[in-house]
Amino acid sequence: MLGGSILQSKHCLGLADMSTEEMTEILDNAVPMKQVISRDIKKVPTLRGKTVVILFFEPSTRTRISFELAAKHLSADTVNVSVSTSSVSKGESLFDTARTIKALGADLVVLRHPAAGAPHILARLIDVPVINAGDGMHEHPTQALLDLFTLRERKGELQGLKVVIIGDILHSRVARSNIWGLTKFGADVHLVAPPTLLPAGIGQTGVTVHHRPEDALVDSDVVMVLRLQRERQREGLIPGVKEYARLYGLNAARLALARPDAVVMHPGPINRGVEITDDVADGTRALITDQVANGVAVRMAVLYLLTLGREN
Ligand code: CP
Numbered sequence: 061m062l063g064g065s066i067l068q069s070k071h072c073l074g075l076a077d078m079s080t081e082e083m084t085e086i087l088d089n090a091v092p093m094k095q096v097i098s099r100d101i102k103k104v105p106t107l108r109g110k111t112v113v114i115l116f117f118e119p120s121t122r123t124r125i126s127f128e129l130a131a132k133h134l135s136a137d138t139v140n141v142s143v144s145t146s147s148v149s150k151g152e153s154l155f156d157t158a159r160t161i162k163a164l165g166a167d168l169v170v171l172r173h174p175a176a177g178a179p180h181i182l183a184r185l186i187d188v189p190v191i192n193a194g195d196g197m198h199e200h201p202t203q204a205l206l207d208l209f210t211l212r213e214r215k216g217e218l219q220g221l222k223v224v225i226i227g228d229i230l231h232s233r234v235a236r237s238n239i240w241g242l243t244k245f246g247a248d249v250h251l252v253a254p255p256t257l258l259p260a261g262i263g264q265t266g267v268t269v270h271h272r273p274e275d276a277l278v279d280s281d282v283v284m285v286l287r288l289q290r291e292r293q294r295e296g297l298i299p300g301v302k303e304y305a306r307l308y309g310l311n312a313a314r315l316a317l318a319r320p321d322a323v324v325m326h327p328g329p330i331n332r333g334v335e336i337t338d339d340v341a342d343g344t345r346a347l348i349t350d351q352v353a354n355g356v357a358v359r360m361a362v363l364y365l366l367t368l369g370r371e372n
Pocket of ligand 1: 119
């Protein structure tokens, strides 16, 4: 493990406010964490005696499980709270939930919430570190950090990589965090989506916007595919799922436009046959399972740096 943390904030709320040096510190700390996970006994006593509360107001498989594994590998105690099993289902507010968590002695809270900015509000309500595990359509910083880690591991340098992000960018917190992270590291970021699935003003964030995948994919090093968020679709944003798959889905023919060593990423969960075909998702160029595995190491690094790393 490395020494005391340079992280400026007590919390991990988004990559918009994080410097390249701070992100690098997290990625560097994830390297020894990955070594811990590769051992027969995947446990170090680093966070023994600390309690991590994992508070999810939205469904999750990857993020929730990997935060829990990350905390357990570091010997922290974990408490899982979800809407269906907590008093939130009886109408308890975020404020009262936060007060309860604080009274129970949490050392760190991981929050996923459907409202953009909810982790920022929680961070003001309690005096323990808060990690944003996805807030509405705003940010998903640890997903982008694990994507950066996976890319750095595979490609070495992030500077100068041509990264194409293709899909439902309007509703994607993963896209927003990755745009912040990748552009800060000097990647050449291209977005592809129908005009109705792009946020207003996104072209002013240092990215290049396209409406046809074929225009963006040529010579790309990385193709990051996003899930079509059908649960967040308002009526009429796309003509239909089949039409979307035909015009925007990543298939072998479109991937052939990218560089021969280009890699394919997807944060999951995947709509197979919609934004990506089975052969591409399961192909040798896909890093999707590496992303999931690296998520544990990156989240171990974030947990460590926000708790013990700050005390060193
Ligand atoms: N990538 C991601 O956030 O997946 P989950 O919704 O399963 O956590």
